[in-house]
Amino acid sequence: MNQIEVNQSNNCSFNLPKATVLLIKRDPFQRLGLCKILSQQNSLTIHDCADSFTGLRLAQRYQPDVIILDLEFLVASDFELNEQLKEQSSQSKLIVCGQQLERETVLKVYSISAGYYLEDGDISKLLLAIANTYEGSIYVHPKTSKLLSTNLLLPVSSSRLDSLAPKELDALKHLIAGKDYQEIGQSMCISSHTVRNYISGIVKKLGLKNRTQAVVVAVCGGLLAEAQ
Structure with missing residues (x-):
């Protein structure tokens, strides 16, 4: 499979950057499936594991450009895991992937400057998230954009x-x-x-x-x- 060129809704396209990606995900079938898809992109170097302890070690060893982290791990650590990952690999940028769309959970994800890939089966969105995150932007999944804008538009003094x-x-x-x-x-x-x-x-x-x-x-x- 050749490198995917992802088309966006505005008819622009982009190529994936040459990047190292660490995938920390519990479900072995889904993790290995994602690894297979991502590994087929010529510019991506993929490392993967199924637990946060190993993920911290791999983050320190490989200093990945992008870390894709299972939401369950992040929630289980009370969102401390992102700080631990930063200690091990300070330049890595974070994408959180999960099925939940609960308001507080999504807001907490974005509050730690992480992108959020809602696992809806659209691999192009994950590739877009990787490219955006690598370039320094926070990826906002289409289904979370309204939730975020509603929360952030606060009457303040x-x-x-x-x-x-x-x-x-x-x-x-x-x-x-x-x-x-x-x-x-x-x-x-x-x-x-x-x-x-x-x-x-x-x-x-x-x-x-x-x-x-x-x-x-x-x-x-x-x-x-x-x-x-």
């Missing part, structure tokens, strides 16, 4: 940010600049665990549900200009 402590504001500025917890911690000379506590406190003080909403509030409140 910059005065809500006045309740935050100076260090919380500093952490928030780093967050909207695109830094992960480890990078924020290095910039502020604190641990990534402390950063996580700051962000959790921010979400609670602002009466929000997740850090995605906190970023929206910060941007609408003018913090983006200060962060740049």
Whole structure:
């Protein structure tokens, strides 16, 4: 099978980049099926495993460009697994794949700057997700776009940010600049665990549900200009 050229709805097309992909997925039949399809793309180098422990080791060993992670693993770790993967392979970009379309789950996935491939059997969407993720964009599956836009369009007031402590504001500025917890911690000379506590406190003080909403509030409140 030759390399697939994926056609998008706007009649543009793209070729898959030359990339290393790590697939961490539990179901052996589905995992091996995906591996077979992805391995047939000439530009992709595929590694795979069926558990998160092995996935962390492979991430450290191969430093993949893109990691495709089973949603079940991420949820089971209370979303800590993405931080662990970042520690092992800081440059890897993450795609989460799963069947669920629950609002909170999807929002949490995007809040960790991961793409979300809804497993609907359309392999072209997965290839599109890989290409977009490799280029630095967050892949938004068509079925999740309305859910995200509804959640992110919040009526906000910059005065809500006045309740935050100076260090919380500093952490928030780093967050909207695109830094992960480890990078924020290095910039502020604190641990990534402390950063996580700051962000959790921010979400609670602002009466929000997740850090995605906190970023929206910060941007609408003018913090983006200060962060740049």
